[in-house]
Amino acid sequence: MRPHDEDRLLAWLRRRVGPGRPLIGDDAALIELHGGVALTVDTQIEGVHYLPGLDPALMAARLLAVNLSDLAACGAEPAYALLALAAPPGFDHQGFFRSLLAACRRHGVRLAGGDLARSAPTTAALTLVGRRRRGGRFLRRSAARPGDLLWLGGTVGESAAGRFVLALGGAPGFRAPVPVSIRGAAARAAARRAIRRHLAPQPQLELGAWLAHRRRASAIDLSDGLARDLHRLCRESGVGAEIDAERLPLALGFTELCAALGHGPLELALGGGEDYVLLFALPEGVRPPHRLGCTAIGRITARRAVVLIEGSTRRALPPMGWDHLAGQG
Amino acid sequence: MRPHDEDRLLAWLRRRVGPGRPLIGDDAALIELHGGVALTVDTQIEGVHYLPGLDPALMAARLLAVNLSDLAACGAEPAYALLALAAPPGFDHQGFFRSLLAACRRHGVRLAGGDLARSAPTTAALTLVGRRRRGGRFLRRSAARPGDLLWLGGTVGESAAGRFVLALGGAPGFRAPVPVSIRGAAARAAARRAIRRHLAPQPQLELGAWLAHRRRASAIDLSDGLARDLHRLCRESGVGAEIDAERLPLALGFTELCAALGHGPLELALGGGEDYVLLFALPEGVRPPHRLGCTAIGRITARRAVVLIEGSTRRALPPMGWDHLAGQG
Numbered sequence: 001m002r003p004h005d006e007d008r009l010l011a012w013l014r015r016r017v018g019p020g021r022p023l024i025g026d027d028a029a030l031i032e033l034h035g036g037v038a039l040t041v042d043t044q045i046e047g048v049h050y051l052p053g054l055d056p057a058l059m060a061a062r063l064l065a066v067n068l069s070d071l072a073a074c075g076a077e078p079a080y081a082l083l084a085l086a087a088p089p090g091f092d093h094q095g096f097f098r099s100l101l102a103a104c105r106r107h108g109v110r111l112a113g114g115d116l117a118r119s120a121p122t123t124a125a126l127t128l129v130g131r132r133r134r135g136g137r138f139l140r141r142s143a144a145r146p147g148d149l150l151w152l153g154g155t156v157g158e159s160a161a162g163r164f165v166l167a168l169g170g171a172p173g174f175r176a177p178v179p180v181s182i183r184g185a186a187a188r189a190a191a192r193r194a195i196r197r198h199l200a201p202q203p204q205l206e207l208g209a210w211l212a213h214r215r216r217a218s219a220i221d222l223s224d225g226l227a228r229d230l231h232r233l234c235r236e237s238g239v240g241a242e243i244d245a246e247r248l249p250l251a252l253g254f255t256e257l258c259a260a261l262g263h264g265p266l267e268l269a270l271g272g273g274e275d276y277v278l279l280f281a282l283p284e285g286v287r288p289p290h291r292l293g294c295t296a297i298g299r300i301t302a303r304r305a306v307v308l309i310e311g312s313t314r315r316a317l318p319p320m321g322w323d324h325l326a327g328q329g
Numbered sequence: 330m331r332p333h334d335e336d337r338l339l340a341w342l343r344r345r346v347g348p349g350r351p352l353i354g355d356d357a358a359l360i361e362l363h364g365g366v367a368l369t370v371d372t373q374i375e376g377v378h379y380l381p382g383l384d385p386a387l388m389a390a391r392l393l394a395v396n397l398s399d400l401a402a403c404g405a406e407p408a409y410a411l412l413a414l415a416a417p418p419g420f421d422h423q424g425f426f427r428s429l430l431a432a433c434r435r436h437g438v439r440l441a442g443g444d445l446a447r448s449a450p451t452t453a454a455l456t457l458v459g460r461r462r463r464g465g466r467f468l469r470r471s472a473a474r475p476g477d478l479l480w481l482g483g484t485v486g487e488s489a490a491g492r493f494v495l496a497l498g499g500a501p502g503f504r505a506p507v508p509v510s511i512r513g514a515a516a517r518a519a520a521r522r523a524i525r526r527h528l529a530p531q532p533q534l535e536l537g538a539w540l541a542h543r544r545r546a547s548a549i550d551l552s553d554g555l556a557r558d559l560h561r562l563c564r565e566s567g568v569g570a571e572i573d574a575e576r577l578p579l580a581l582g583f584t585e586l587c588a589a590l591g592h593g594p595l596e597l598a599l600g601g602g603e604d605y606v607l608l609f610a611l612p613e614g615v616r617p618p619h620r621l622g623c624t625a626i627g628r629i630t631a632r633r634a635v636v637l638i639e640g641s642t643r644r645a646l647p648p649m650g651w652d653h654l655a656g657q658g
Contacts, residue, residue, distance in 0.1 A: 037458075045448045123374075
């Protein structure tokens, strides 16, 4: 398969599902069932979405977090979860469920049902049901307008760096050894944080709630890399964007860590994926409160192109990043 | 793992989820979101739930059907679907989705979103959202009372026989060859029907709707075998049951087919699984209309035992059948 197969398949699906049914395209399906329900499903497969050998407890918390990130991007309030879990014999179901239930409680989610099967590799699909927030609206990818400022809810690239660190080491986990090839205190400390960021993403529900109460906001959660997800936001809104490379928020020690890993920081920031922060557009003059730690990185344009500004250079930014059907694009 | 691990794990989960939260246990989670929503998820894994090499179009239709059967058992009206699909390179996504969308249209279901990944074996988890039917109620496993009659919505064992026929032959499909070891016109014709029954189960939505409009009815869909699912219904209702082996509805030619396959008809009828017909309890005197083709097979008892009556013999019926974590129980 060629790159971008996932987007192409989704476009084909949308044509078949029919016009006037704008359900496929947002992070969650927003359905008008009894006054507004957001539905989302995400899958985590051992060896595809996470490294083999990951503690089932960590895997469970991560599964919930990446799903909650989709609800955050819709501005929805988490309510219910359904789990389909296929795992091989010997899988630690109790460790998995203890962790999942604890994480559900922290986020006000009720595990409402599921389906269990025996299979390898471990494959967990979690469906979340969210409500429209009281007094709020659902956020859509299609609401960005020329002149809006583009914002990021947190740093980008760090999760991908954490994935690379873990791929060099032993069993993945918070205590995974930092490989000796990563030298220097700054890079090694950054590697520790990157591991944690990769394994335990923090869904931006508070930011999603704040956005849901704006008059107009457009949002997407960054799962497949800033470049690819920005293209998606622009496509849904029928707009383009310019982003400034120098404004991209990077984690402390990230540049040193990238040097040690042999990856370009910009490459990881733009295409590393699994950041699980919100990328959002707001009318100029509307600014998220400081406590939410957001950064303006560019602007929405009427011209339908996605442009990266580096100093005095402007270049088209391709939708590089993770394609779930084709592998790294 | 030992047999019945799935039921044991579910019991453990229920204790952890806490009392007064009777969500886990019914075929779908019945949630009080905005006036009543039923949620269900089912997974189909190549090599676990269906034979390797099955046409993706058939697989898609089957995936929807087994999920709809859960909604039928709750008396819910199908509304939305979410798909999590993990498939290896070369998988016929278009064939799969064409079939899924056509089946969705037939049943009034809207595909509202999903998640795609690349992995083997092909693993598809479908979440369905159903509504409470107008003027109806949701059906629960816990509503059976002593004295109720127990009914079946169709024949049992035929799907399992179809699975055995397919396991003997080449590529699974409606035109799969009937093995030469199955002799005699009656058995061979029964084998053809059993293949179709196995590959294309028909969810009993009309029966579910009828039951949803009764004053009291308890129902479960038979996915793991009559014996195991009857035990579940009884456990949820705090009752027992007696069923009469001679009343179990069997498909035409089923006995001959079982003889050719070397399986006992009663064994398949009680424990074969994947029947996807409804097992339900109704107060005596309430009878489903003839057009729904139901058969009374026994009675709910106050004594908490599940008993099989064969002629003048009575014996305890163990919860044999399919356990998703332990394999055949």
